[in-house]
Amino acid sequence: MPLTLHHMGLSQSERIIWLAEELGIDYKFVKHNRDPVFAPQSIKDLHPSGSAPVMVDDPSPVTNSKVVIAESGAIVDYIIAVYGGGRLALTPKDGAEYPHYIEWFHVANGSLMPAVGRMMITRSTGADPDSPLVKRMVDKWNSGLETLDARLAETGAYLAGKELTAADIMNFFALTTMRGFFPVEFDTEKHKNILAYLQRVGERPAYQKAMKLCEGDDFVPLLQAKATQFDLMKNISPK
Ligand SMILES: N[C@@H](CCC(=O)N[C@@H](CS)C(=O)NCC(=O)O)C(=O)O
Secondary structure, three states: OOEEEEOOOOOOOOOHHHHHHOOOOOOEEEOOOOOOOOOOOOOOOOOOOOOEEEHHHOOOOOOOEEEEEEEEHHHHHHHHHOOOOOOOOOOOOHOOOOOHHHHHHHHHHHHHHHHHHHHHHHHHOOOOOOHHHHHHHHHHHHHHHHHHHHHHHHHHOOOOOOOOOHHHHHHHHHOOOOHHHHOOOOOOOOOOHHHHHHHHHHHHHHHHHHHHHOOOOOOOOOOOOOOOOOOOHHHHOOO
């Protein structure tokens, strides 16, 4: 089995394991523990980015040599193209859902994750909530959620349309596990479509299997309006 997927606990690399489970492909799973919050040396040794996920394909059927990639979107695209027969990705042949697919796929790392990251930093460093910059960041996060909720209201199912695609796999972490790093509560009215989506995805056997593999049998995915906060954040709270 040439494909090895490296996951770091409580991180966005859960996306890659979930993708592999949805596609039903063979892979070797390697888990790395945070040290204690950031990436351990074992992740840094794999790729200069020093971040998770990392995919190692050795030998890659594309190059006949070792391929190492450390960027979620690139790994998702690579696995779907090389091992997934194009499943879970849409193309122009899929018609009206294609532009939604491509937009939402890129919203994940282009807008949603940066918005979540900024929220986490402002809250964990105790930034002044009345500063115009902090207010603008909060607005961006709130309007991102509003847009996402409106899209889910339109489809009644997933981000591109009626079926799960890689666009969902890219965005889901920001709505779930990421909320364990800072307190964001969804509103049962304003975010009702997001909340229904969390339940819909949470029922998928591939998602359940991936989360158990990534975080252990006792881990409860953060699929409710309120998210349990991870203890590891105490290590980097301002004194
Ligand atoms: N844009 C990258 C971001 C990767 C990233 O920042 N991963 C985080 C985990 S969620 C990480 O490794 N953090 C630990 C560190 O930077 O020390 C991707 O999508 O793969």
